[in-house]
Amino acid sequence: MVNLGDEFPNFEKDSSEGKIKFYEFMGDSWAILFSHPADYTPVCTTELGRVSEIAPEFAKRNVKLCALSCDSAESHKGWIEDIKHHVKSKAKFPYPIIADEDRDLALQLGMIDPDEKDAQGMPLTARAVFIIGPDKRLKLSLLYPATTGRNFDEILRVVDSLQLTAEKKVATPADWKSGGDCMVLPTVKPEEAVELFPKGVTTKDMPSGKGYMRFTPQPE
């Protein structure tokens, strides 16, 4: 398993776009590796189609995308035509799909879904999401079962939060969206907050009398 803050493995794998060396693929960008159970399955087709539609939003945020399942690169190439058909796209498919037929990456990254097996009884990948920073360290992970498709607008939202909070001494509250008010980190002293947040800090009165609920407009 890779824990938050750990160095992400620099794996080498075949993909729908040929061999991928992960760190070379990332360069200085952020990256999202997301797995799905199998090619030619309905929920996966909607998920990879949706990601292809919003791929420009990830590119704007300097995030490279790659998908993964336990099927072969040849299978991925064939399935991509179905995904493009599903989202009515004639454009080049915007990201590679990694082939993990031997499941070594699936095992290394804890992506196996205990409830899903292929026709030969081999385990399949769950719906994992790993967001990796330009320092090649894991910033966020999610694990959904095969029966629950992911919300990729939420993945864009968390990228916005991760990138903002990597630079500024703020955290983002429940249901925050880019441009919304942020919370000043509890570790920031009041005198430091005045310097760091020229747009102002508002402290909400709480029954406890503790001044921990400090809001500030999203810093530039």
Ligand code: BEZ
């Ligand atoms: C799907 O993508 O539709 C799917 C795949 C494996 C199990 C359940 C659903």
